[in-house]
Amino acid sequence: MHFQEVSKVKQLRFVTNHQDHLIALLAALAITIHILESAFPSPLPGIKPGLSNVITLFAFLVYGWKTALQVSLLRVVIGSLLLGTFLSPGFLLSLSGAIFSLCSLMLMQWLFYVLKLYHYQPGAIGYAIVSSIAHMCGQFLVAWYFFIPHPGLFKLLPLFITFAVLLGIVSGIITQSLINQQNLYTKNTHNVS
Amino acid sequence: MYKNIFNITDIIIILLATFFSIWLYNLFWFDHSWNNNTSSGKADFLMVQFANNSAQHYPLHKDIKINIEGSMGESIIEIKQGRARFIHSPCRNQFCVLHGWLKHNNDITACLPNRISISLHSKNQLQHSQFDALSGSQ
Secondary structure, eight states: OEEEEOSTTOOEEEEOOHHHHHHHHHHHHHHHHHHHHTTSOOSSTTOOOOTHHHHHHHHHHHHOHHHHHHHHHHHHHHHHHHHTOTTSHHHHHHHHHHHHHHHHHHHHHHHHHHTTOGGGOOOHHHHHHHHHHHHHHHHHHHIIIIIOOOGGGGGSHHHHHHHHHHHHHHHHHHHHHHHHHHHHHHHHHOOOO | OTTTTOOHHHHHHHHHHHHHHHHHHIIIIIIOOSSOTTTTTOOOEEEEEETTSOOEEEESSSOEEEEEEOSSSEEEEEEETTEEEEEEOSOSSOHHHHTOOBOSTTOEEEETTTTEEEEEEOTTOOOOOSOSOOOOOO
16 A cells, blocks of 8 residues: 555545455455354353464465465454454454464474475465464463463363364365365466456 | 365374374373472462461371361361362352362362362462452453
C-alpha cells in the first residue's frame, strides 16, 4: 500500500496492489474460520480445532513468510476484537502462540535450506505438526510466566501436546489437499495471476 | 491418492512428535523429577491452613495425627511415611477424604465447607510469587 501523487495539485491517493488484496482475502477467511470455531464446545479450555492455522500455513507455503505474518497477526487481533476478548489473557495466549508457531515455521524452512536437504523437504503435514506443537509450547510459557506460576500447570502439558499433534495432522492434511488442488487449478486453466 | 499428501519426512516428523509426547507423559505424570530442581519432587513439610489464619507447619518424617477445628467441625489429618491425607471431615461430599494420599511436592487438597487446606512444600523452594493463578474473562 502506498500513497501516490495524483495531479499537480498534490493530492494523495491511497493505492493498494495485488498483494494487499491477497492478504485481505486470506485474513478474512482466517477470521471467519476463527469465529466459527469458537462456537464449538471443547473438552478443555485451550483445545480448539486449529483450522485457522490452515490459512496461515497455506499463506506461508505458497506466498511466503511476510504474507503469512500479516495474515496471522490480522487474524489474532481482529478475531479477538470481534469476539470481545481483546487484551484479555486469552488474547495474549493466542498472540504468543501465533508468534511462536510462525517463528518455528520459518526456522524449519531455513533449516532445510541451510542443510541443503532440498529433496527431503517435508510437506504441509510436517510443517503443521511442528507449528502446532510450537503454538502450544508458546502458550504454556506465557501462561507459566504471567498467569499460573504454580508448577502443577505442567501436568496439563502432555495432554495438550497430544491434542496438538492429532489436530496438527488434520490441519496438515487439509492444507496439503488445498495446495494440490491449487496446483491442479492453475495447471488446467493456464491462469497466471 | 495418499501418496500426494504424505512425504517420507512427514512420517519421520509424526513419529518424532509421538515419541516426544510419550516422553512428556512420562516426565510429568509418572516421574515428577521436574517439580524441584534439587530433590526430585520430595516434600519436606506439611502446611495446614484454616481460613485466613496463619499456616501451621508439620514435618513429614514423624507419623502423627492432627486434629484441626474448622467452621463445620473437626477434621483429622494423618501424616504417615512421608505422606499426608484427610482421614475424617464433617463435610457432606467428602472430596477431601476421597483425594487420598498427598505424596509429591506442591500437592494440595482442601475441605471447602470446613475451610481447611493442606499442602506439601519443600524447604528450599523459593516462593516465586504471592499468587497461585490469575485469570480474566475469556
